[in-house]
Amino acid sequence: MKKILSLVLALMMLLGMVSFAGAEEEIVLNVWSFTNELEGMIEKYYKPTHPNVTINYVIYPTDGGEYTSKVDAIMASAAASDEAPDIFTLEAAFVKKYVNSPVTADLAKVGITEEDVAAAIPVMKQIGTNTATGELKGLSWQATPGALMYRASLAEKYLGVTSPEEMQALVADWDLFMETAAKLNEASEGATKMVVGAGDIWNAFNFGREQGWVVDGKLVIDPILYDYLDLAVELEQDDLSNKGAAWSEVWFAGMKTDTTLCFFLPTWGLHYTLKPNCGLTTNDKMTDAEMQAACEKDGGTYGDWRMVAGPVGYSWGGTWIGANDAKVEAASDAKKAAIKDFILFFTMSEEFLYQYAKDSGDFVGSNEIVNKILAEGGTPNPFLGGQDHYSIFAEAANLANGSIMTDYDEKMNSLWSDYVTTPYSKGEKDLDAAIADFKAQVTAQFPELVVE
Amino acid sequence: MQKVSTNAMPVKKAKRKSISYDKYGYLFVAPFVIVFLVFQLYPIFFTFRTSLTDAAGWDKVLNNRIIGFDNFAKLFAFDTEVSKFFWQSLGNTVIMWLFNFVPQISMALILASWFTDSRMRLRFQGGFKVLIFMPNIITAATIGILFMALMGYPVGPINVLLQQLGMLNSPFEFMRNVAMARGTVSFIQWWMWYGNTMIIMIAGIMGINPALFEAALVDGCSSRQTFWKITLPLIKPILLYNLVTSLVGGLTMFDIPHLMTQGNPNYTTNTVARFIYQQGFEAPNNFNMASAASVVLFGIIVICSLILSALMKDRNAKPAKGVGK
Numbered sequence: 161m162k163k164i165l166s167l168v169l170a171l172m173m174l175l176g177m178v179s180f181a182g183a184e185e186e187i188v189l190n191v192w193s194f195t196n197e198l199e200g201m202i203e204k205y206y207k208p209t210h211p212n213v214t215i216n217y218v219i220y221p222t223d224g225g226e227y228t229s230k231v232d233a234i235m236a237s238a239a240a241s242d243e244a245p246d247i248f249t250l251e252a253a254f255v256k257k258y259v260n261s262p263v264t265a266d267l268a269k270v271g272i273t274e275e276d277v278a279a280a281i282p283v284m285k286q287i288g289t290n291t292a293t294g295e296l297k298g299l300s301w302q303a304t305p306g307a308l309m310y311r312a313s314l315a316e317k318y319l320g321v322t323s324p325e326e327m328q329a330l331v332a333d334w335d336l337f338m339e340t341a342a343k344l345n346e347a348s349e350g351a352t353k354m355v356v357g358a359g360d361i362w363n364a365f366n367f368g369r370e371q372g373w374v375v376d377g378k379l380v381i382d383p384i385l386y387d388y389l390d391l392a393v394e395l396e397q398d399d400l401s402n403k404g405a406a407w408s409e410v411w412f413a414g415m416k417t418d419t420t421l422c423f424f425l426p427t428w429g430l431h432y433t434l435k436p437n438c439g440l441t442t443n444d445k446m447t448d449a450e451m452q453a454a455c456e457k458d459g460g461t462y463g464d465w466r467m468v469a470g471p472v473g474y475s476w477g478g479t480w481i482g483a484n485d486a487k488v489e490a491a492s493d494a495k496k497a498a499i500k501d502f503i504l505f506f507t508m509s510e511e512f513l514y515q516y517a518k519d520s521g522d523f524v525g526s527n528e529i530v531n532k533i534l535a536e537g538g539t540p541n542p543f544l545g546g547q548d549h550y551s552i553f554a555e556a557a558n559l560a561n562g563s564i565m566t567d568y569d570e571k572m573n574s575l576w577s578d579y580v581t582t583p584y585s586k587g588e589k590d591l592d593a594a595i596a597d598f599k600a601q602v603t604a605q606f607p608e609l610v611v612e
Numbered sequence: 613m614q615k616v617s618t619n620a621m622p623v624k625k626a627k628r629k630s631i632s633y634d635k636y637g638y639l640f641v642a643p644f645v646i647v648f649l650v651f652q653l654y655p656i657f658f659t660f661r662t663s664l665t666d667a668a669g670w671d672k673v674l675n676n677r678i679i680g681f682d683n684f685a686k687l688f689a690f691d692t693e694v695s696k697f698f699w700q701s702l703g704n705t706v707i708m709w710l711f712n713f714v715p716q717i718s719m720a721l722i723l724a725s726w727f728t729d730s731r732m733r734l735r736f737q738g739g740f741k742v743l744i745f746m747p748n749i750i751t752a753a754t755i756g757i758l759f760m761a762l763m764g765y766p767v768g769p770i771n772v773l774l775q776q777l778g779m780l781n782s783p784f785e786f787m788r789n790v791a792m793a794r795g796t797v798s799f800i801q802w803w804m805w806y807g808n809t810m811i812i813m814i815a816g817i818m819g820i821n822p823a824l825f826e827a828a829l830v831d832g833c834s835s836r837q838t839f840w841k842i843t844l845p846l847i848k849p850i851l852l853y854n855l856v857t858s859l860v861g862g863l864t865m866f867d868i869p870h871l872m873t874q875g876n877p878n879y880t881t882n883t884v885a886r887f888i889y890q891q892g893f894e895a896p897n898n899f900n901m902a903s904a905a906s907v908v909l910f911g912i913i914v915i916c917s918l919i920l921s922a923l924m925k926d927r928n929a930k931p932a933k934g935v936g937k
Contacts, residue, residue, distance in 0.1 A: 225893055232897075236673060402766065409764050571894060578876055586788060588877070597878065604693035606896050607668065 187498040188214045190487075192245035194227040195219065197479070198506075201301075205512050206505060213498055218245070228254055235263045239486035246487045246499060250298055250480040252287075257567040258482060259290050259297040265485040266295035270500040276508060279528035281305075283475045286562030288482075298480035299507035300525045301516070305557035306364060306426035308470030309434060311461060312545060314421050318347040324547065328468040331422075334365070334391060337471050341400040344421060355422050356402045356411045358392030358585055359577060364424045365391075366573070367474035372566040378610045379602055381595070385576070392585035412437050416460055426476040427523040427553055430467075435543055438462045452542060463545050467552045473559020481506060523553045530554050568606070575601050663903035673899060683904035694891075697879065698905055701887040702912075704794070704880060708869075709862030711798035716806045717854065723806075724813035725839050730825065745807035755800055756871035763787060763796065790880045793873050797881055800868050805861075809854055816850035817843055852924040856917050863913055884909050 191198065199217045207215070220227040234244050250258050258264050267277075277285060277296065281303040288298030308331060315321040319330065319340065330340045341354035355361055369382035395401040402419055404410030414420030416439030425434055439460025440451060455462035481503050488499065505512055513529040516522065521539060524530060530550065533539065538548030566572075579601055584594040603611045663683055667676035689695045723744065727737055734740070747755065762769050766783040774780040786792040820843065828838045844851075866885035869875065875882030884905065892902030 236675075404766060409761070410767050413767065571896075578874070579878065582788070582876075583878055586785075588788065600693045600696070601879075604697045605890060605894070605898075607694070607898065607901075608896075 186212060186214065187495055188216065189247060189495075189498060189502060190216045190218065190243070190245045192218045192220070192227075192231065192248040194222045194249065194251060198249055198481075201506065201512075201516065205516065206502070209511070210501075210505075213502070222251060222253075228257075231258075231263075235484070235486075239263070239484060240490050244487060245484050246491075246495075247481060247483050247502060250482050252304070252477045252479075253570045254567075255287060255298060255478075255480050256291070256565050256569065259288055259480075260292065260567055263485060264297040264482040265488040266290075266293075266297060267299070267483065267500075267503065268295065269485075269488050270483060270491075270496045270503070272296070272299075272500055272504065276504055279508065279526045281525050281527055281530075281557045283473075283557060283560040283562040284478060284480070284525050287475075287478070287565050288480050291563075291566070298482040299503055300478055300480045301506045301513065302427070302478060302522050303525045303553070303557045304426045304428060304475050304478040305523070305553045305560055306424055306429070306470075306474045306476045307467045307549075307552050307556050308364075308422055309425055309430065309465050309467050310422045311418070311420075311464050312466045313464050314348075314352050314418060315466075318344050318352060318421075324466050324468050324552075327466065328470075331468065331470055333471050334368075334387070338391060338394060338400070341395070342398070345398075345400050350399065352418055352421055353402045354400055354420075355395065355424075356404045356406065356408075356414050356420050358388075358395045358401065358581055359406045360401075360411070361391070361395075361424055362388070362573070362577065362581075363426075363476045364470060364472050364474045367560055367564070368472045369564050372564040373568045373572040374566045374609060377608070378612070379599070386591075389581065389584055389591065392581050396585040397587065415439070424470065424474075426474075427549075428477060430543075430549060431521065434465065435462075438465075438543075449542075462543060465544050466547055467544055467549055469552055469556045469559065473556045473561070475557070475560045475562060523550065523557070527554075527558070530557075568609075571605070572602070575605075659903045659906050662899055663907045665900050667900045667903075668896070668898045673897075676900075683900050684908070686901070687904055687908055694901060697882070698884070698887055698908075700879060701882050701884045702909075705863055705865055705883040705885075708794050708798050708801070708865065708881070708883070709859070711795065712801035712805070713855075713858050713862060716802045716809055716858070717851070719802075719806045720809035720813050720854075721844075723810045724817055725835075725843060727810075727814055728817045729835065731829075731835065741807075741811070744810060747804045748808045750804075752804070752867040753871055755804060756868050759796060759800055760787075760872050787873060788877045790877060793877060793881050797865075797868050797872065800872075801862070801865070805858070809858075812850060812854060813847065816847040820846045848924055852921060855920055855924075859916055859920070860913055863909060863916075 191202070193199070196219060199219070202215055202217065206213075220230045222228070231245075231248060234241070238244055250264075277299060280299060283305070284300045284303050285296065288300065289296050310327060312321075315327055319327075321327045321330065329336075331337045337354070344352060344354055365388050366385075368384050370384070371380045371382050373380060396403060402410050402414060404414075410419075415423070415434055415437040423429075423434060438455070440446075440454050440458060440462060446454070451462050454460070483499055483503065488496065491499065507513075508526055510529060510532075513524045513526055514532065517524045517529060517533055531554075533550055534548075534554065538550045540546045541549050575598055579598040580594045583589040583597075584591055589597070599611050602609060661678075662676075664678050664680060665676040666679045666682075667673045686692055687695050687698050690699070726732055726734060727741070763771075763786040765771060765785040765787065768783075770786070771780070771783045775783070786796065824842055824846075825838065828842055833841070864885050865883045866889065869881045869883050870886055870889070873881040875886055888902045888905050888909070891898045891905065
């Protein structure tokens, strides 16, 4: 008995030594983000396959600019310290600020090559690229292309449209879109409008620009924005819209009643905005079949939506993963490899993206995986009457041009809406006065910009 | 001064016999003093310092240089855009504060004199006081959102109601009308704060010696005369307190305009506090301009408070002494 026991003990010791010798260098990665989205993905997909990497995950909310303040403060004071993030996530609203600054590392420094990211969806890659130097600094696991969602039953009733192809023909460019809006208003006798308001088409329309808000330190108002204003005036004054603002009561009402035909929404908008507001007292745990049944009973719009690419390819929102330049500079080769592996695992690897797409239905950021899913028959979506949303989003994603994004977009968009689009389209100001007010605001808030 | 020293005498005598507990007093006030020093006094000095630097943008915040009074020069230049918007914000703030403060103090005074009038003997006083005070308990954010929903366009409860009553033919966009937008902000401030002011006024009136009211009653004063000749002069210090606190609160008005209008329509509801917020914490991070504007606002508030207290004191000085004796 004793012999056996000592043998077992000896074996255990031996095993312990073997496993100790086999363990690689312990890598610790500090990851900063503003939601627990990435944390969930790390727990579920990354940790099981990367036992030797320890992740310190830190969350600061974006509310009131807390996240960016924390990042800015530590980058300015102690970028290479132990508390500083190795890897941090960047939201669409501020991704350009960071990839255009020296704070984020050129991903080539950790060994990510052009080939590694060849399959990335171009618009997301463009946004993650430093505008001035062309270095790739951020990659995303998802792409957030937008499309045009419309109500099949209303389109058939008033426009005689029976398929998405016919609908796309009616909204293929902005002129056709406005013609269709006028036709719809007439046919429905004003009961159904094309869109809720001019603000609703902004996110799509501004992707038609050739230049972003700021080029070489100068404010640029792309000529196409004047076309947008004409369109806004028509939508407002010719009674072609519901005259409401996005995210207002009217906007949500349009999703569950017959007052509005079209919504411009991106991937997340389909799942997190349109679907929960389609008129069902939604319960996340409901299966699609149950939702369908509930809809027939309650009269919601579930299953009546269809999707087309619309007049312009655009992208709205998204989250990018970037690395802290100071930490990358100081990192050992093993750590650099771990950072490279972390970023590529979440943004490019089939291992993760395919499974994640299957599990969540999210639209992933690699064309390779998107094509694989499409080849398998896509993702028929009962909310869209069985239409496959992946194929439409894939089309829109590859049309969108991300080179017009600048650090200033969020603020400029809201100033443009408050001081130009809204007062001008409502007839409160003439065009020159509105543009002058806009420029005055830009001058006051961005003293470093040249405004002509 | 004399009073203090006479008070201190017995303490000194007692010291010989028993342990002094004086030092524990410091211990008790320490938490407040520390928090005040770290989170209030230091930021105030830091703001003064920042206002003299070029700290615009995060990378400069930690590497800023003192550049003198350039930021103030910009604010007082009157022909730059920054200056134009700063003074316009100040004008907006004063207008919205006046339309809130004048009705607020009048309403509070009327209610306070009713509630304290021994001849009126209002019933259900407690209930009324609670109801009137209620809006003050709800957070400003909630009220801002509530009013935004009420005044929604093109579909909102007020629009629907007015259309059904036949007072409107088509929906009216309240928040695009300068008078309505400013009026709503003032109204909310009034509605939230007149209950609070009323309670303070009631406390002030209750502090007046009841013998004075009785004497007035015996001498045949009317309610109106009692109010103008006795109540009002005697609660002047309370009025001053209210005026100053309301002025400070009014000039730093931020939450309701920020949540409801974002300065729309066309910058007419943008307050100074929102100007500071925009400069400092929205996209550009112009901390230097934000600090300079804060310092100017601080100066304006100090000057206004001094003027107010000087004005009130002058007329009050003699009768107050008389009453005291």
